Amino acid sequence: MGPESTTAAAIPPWIVRTEKIQRVFRSHDVATVALADATLAVKPGEMIAIMGPSGSGKSTLMAILGCLDRPTSGSYWLAGREVTELSDDELSSVRNRMVGFVFQSFILLQRSSALENVELPQVYAGISPKARRERAKTLLGSVGLGHRLGHRPNELSGGELQRVAIARALANDPKLLLADEPTGNLDRKSGIEIMDIFRRLNLERGMTEVVVTHNAEVAARCDRVIVIQDGRTRSEAEAVDA
Amino acid sequence: MTVWESIRAALKMLGANKLRTGLTMLGIIIGVFAVISLVSLGASARRYVADQFAAMGSNVMMIMPGKRETIGSGAVVGVSNVHKLTMEDAEAIRRRLPSISGVAPVIFGIGLIKQEGISRNTWVTGTGHEYPSVRDHGLATGQFFGPDDVERERRVAAIGTKVRAELFGDVNPLGKFILVMGTPFRVIGVMEPRGTSLGFDLDDIVFIPVSAARRLFNTDGLYQIIVRASSDEEVPGAVASIRKLLQSRHNGEDDITIVSQNQLLATLNTIVDALTFILAGIAAISLVVGGIGIMNIMLSSVSERTREIGLRKALGARSRDILRQFLVESVVLSTIGGLIGVLMTAAAVVAARRIFPSLPVVITSWAVALAVTFSAAIGIFFGVFPARRASRLSPMDALRTE
Numbered sequence: 001m002g003p004e005s006t007t008a009a010a011i012p013p014w015i016v017r018t019e020k021i022q023r024v025f026r027s028h029d030v031a032t033v034a035l036a037d038a039t040l041a042v043k044p045g046e047m048i049a050i051m052g053p054s055g056s057g058k059s060t061l062m063a064i065l066g067c068l069d070r071p072t073s074g075s076y077w078l079a080g081r082e083v084t085e086l087s088d089d090e091l092s093s094v095r096n097r098m099v100g101f102v103f104q105s106f107i108l109l110q111r112s113s114a115l116e117n118v119e120l121p122q123v124y125a126g127i128s129p130k131a132r133r134e135r136a137k138t139l140l141g142s143v144g145l146g147h148r149l150g151h152r153p154n155e156l157s158g159g160e161l162q163r164v165a166i167a168r169a170l171a172n173d174p175k176l177l178l179a180d181e182p183t184g185n186l187d188r189k190s191g192i193e194i195m196d197i198f199r200r201l202n203l204e205r206g207m208t209e210v211v212v213t214h215n216a217e218v219a220a221r222c223d224r225v226i227v228i229q230d231g232r233t234r235s236e237a238e239a240v241d242a
Numbered sequence: 243m244t245v246w247e248s249i250r251a252a253l254k255m256l257g258a259n260k261l262r263t264g265l266t267m268l269g270i271i272i273g274v275f276a277v278i279s280l281v282s283l284g285a286s287a288r289r290y291v292a293d294q295f296a297a298m299g300s301n302v303m304m305i306m307p308g309k310r311e312t313i314g315s316g317a318v319v320g321v322s323n324v325h326k327l328t329m330e331d332a333e334a335i336r337r338r339l340p341s342i343s344g345v346a347p348v349i350f351g352i353g354l355i356k357q358e359g360i361s362r363n364t365w366v367t368g369t370g371h372e373y374p375s376v377r378d379h380g381l382a383t384g385q386f387f388g389p390d391d392v393e394r395e396r397r398v399a400a401i402g403t404k405v406r407a408e409l410f411g412d413v414n415p416l417g418k419f420i421l422v423m424g425t426p427f428r429v430i431g432v433m434e435p436r437g438t439s440l441g442f443d444l445d446d447i448v449f450i451p452v453s454a455a456r457r458l459f460n461t462d463g464l465y466q467i468i469v470r471a472s473s474d475e476e477v478p479g480a481v482a483s484i485r486k487l488l489q490s491r492h493n494g495e496d497d498i499t500i501v502s503q504n505q506l507l508a509t510l511n512t513i514v515d516a517l518t519f520i521l522a523g524i525a526a527i528s529l530v531v532g533g534i535g536i537m538n539i540m541l542s543s544v545s546e547r548t549r550e551i552g553l554r555k556a557l558g559a560r561s562r563d564i565l566r567q568f569l570v571e572s573v574v575l576s577t578i579g580g581l582i583g584v585l586m587t588a589a590a591v592v593a594a595r596r597i598f599p600s601l602p603v604v605i606t607s608w609a610v611a612l613a614v615t616f617s618a619a620i621g622i623f624f625g626v627f628p629a630r631r632a633s634r635l636s637p638m639d640a641l642r643t644e
């Protein structure tokens with residue numbers, strides 16, 4: 001999409017690169033250091049697993065990678081662009097077009113059908129109702145939900161909900177897919193199905209993915225594992241060795 | 243998102259909680275209903291007053307003895323040395339002022355009327371021969387008395403239709419005698435029916451020559467002189483010249499009151515308008531209360547839907563998209579409430595027309611436009627605060643709330 005894609009030489013080696021990201025939450029004079037030093041880099045087409053104990057800062061990191069939150073300090077380049085300097089509206093646009101986010105708890109609009117949920121990112125991209133409906137149908141078909149288009153979230157199983165969420169994350173053809181414990185609320189079988197979808201997206205479409213998981217099996221099928229502990233990413237070499 | 247899409251989304255949200263939406267709208271519905279019906283009631287009252295005065299003619303003036311000018315706070319300034327209005331005054335106006343097309347001196351009081359055992363207390367009006375043209379009040383049958391009847395103090399009478407019906411029933415009254423306060427008068431005419439004006443029954447009057455009335459009531463002062471100018475444009479000039487003429491006749495004292503219909507109408511309209519304004523103002527307060535209801539419901543809606551807001555922002559909604567979404571919701575809520583209020587007022591007007599067919603009930607279109615615009619404005623005004631609050635949420639914080 002951007003000018004960098006016009007020639008091979010201009011393609012940056014990293015789609016995601018962070019440098020000493022810190023995130024400190026302050027409430028009632030208490031400062032919580034959620035991220036002390038998150039430094040990592042992801043190449044286009046890579047599928048990365050992020051692992052770490054509960055409270056280590058995984059979700060905080062994912063929120064920053066997804067531009068849902070800003071770091072307290074440090075730098076973050078997304079597709080070669082320093083996003084910590086962007087305005088709120090520019091960040092909205094980045095979230096809308098560059099990043100797809102899959103949450104642990106799905107988070108779908110309860111009063112809207114699967115189709116309408118998948119259309120939502122396209123609404124904010126200003127795509128016409130007809131075009132976005134077509135795209136949403138195709139996407140739901142590709143995650144095996146072609147027969148559930150008109151269903152509301154309360155009429156769908158957990159695995160199906162997460163598949164709707166994945167279709168939604170893909171709606172505007174993002175460069176980066178982020179998933180924070182996408183199988184955390186699912187039974188084993190559904191979890192495997194969901195991870196298969198992520199794997200397929202990565203292999204068949206070359207989607208760059210960062211997935212938070214507690215599952216070593218899942219992590220083992222990723223290209224690389226980044227371990228985070230007490231808000232610090234371990235050096236990637238260490239992590240790969242681990 | 244197009245405006246139409248935003249409205250559809252808002253309708254869907256509002257439809258999802260019908261009871262709450264309905265109760266919130268009720269505040270606006272009642273407010274709009276109150277504003278439009280009170281303003282329309284004021285307009286109806288205005289029209290009623292105008293109708294009542296239209297019967298008199300807009301170029302008619304009334305001259306009364308005594309100075310009854312009100313100043314400022316409404317204090318009445320009385321002049322000690324009040325001259326009576328006399329028939330000679332009336333004559334002078336008739337002869338000397340060319341801008342006047344007719345003059346009717348008036349003496350009146352209540353008197354007992356008898357005819358073959360039927361008796362009745364009614365208004366006895368002594369006046370001149372120009373009365374029918376001055377008041378634009380013609381005759382149904384017979385004739386009014388002429389100048390020589392007045393001059394020679396003839397005992398002749400023209401009676402209103404009600405008097406005729408009460409005293410004569412179906413019998414032709416022309417040529418018959420009635421006793422007016424004990425004195426026999428010959429009936430020579432029956433007036434056209436005129437109905438009531440400002441609560442005064444114009445058909446329940448016996449007209450006799452002013453000269454005869456003067457003797458009957460034992461007075462030489464007139465109650466008033468009614469004057470008709472030759473046109474509406476002549477009225478202000480006529481008022482001035484009458485004042486000047488009578489001042490010179492009354493030893494230089496300005497001791498009369500002249501009221502023109504237009505002036506009276508204007509005064510009454512001012513009162514009606516002030517009342518309408520006050521009542522509509524009070525009704526508008528209920529609209530504002532309705533607006534606060536909207537703000538309240540939108541605030542709780544924002545906090546209930548924090549996660550939805552977070553999600554929308556996570557998926558690419560900008561702050562202004564969220565602002566617009568909530569603003570459209572509150573405006574749709576208040577505008578629909580306003581429109582329902584208008585429909586209810588229309589229904590009430592139809593009902594009022596059925597129940598009181600004589601009342602000139604009108605629905606004022608500017609009040610309708612104003613009320614609907616105002617309710618939409620209330621939606622914006624009271625919706626902005628909750629909508630801003632929603633739009634400023636950070637996506638991550640919003641998503642974290644349960």
Ligand SMILES: Nc1ncnc2c1ncn2[C@@H]1O[C@H](COP(=O)(O)OP(=O)(O)O)[C@@H](O)[C@H]1O
Pocket residue numbers: 025026027032033034052053054055056057058059060061642
């Ligand atoms: N908005 C916040 N305000 C205060 N503290 C927070 C906030 N978000 C996360 N934290 C804290 O930051 C730390 C890391 O949280 P999180 O990133 O959610 O961990 P993980 O996802 O690895 O379990 C935790 O101690 C958590 O309590």
Ligand SMILES: [Mg+2]
Pocket residue numbers: 058059060180
């Ligand atoms: Mg987490």
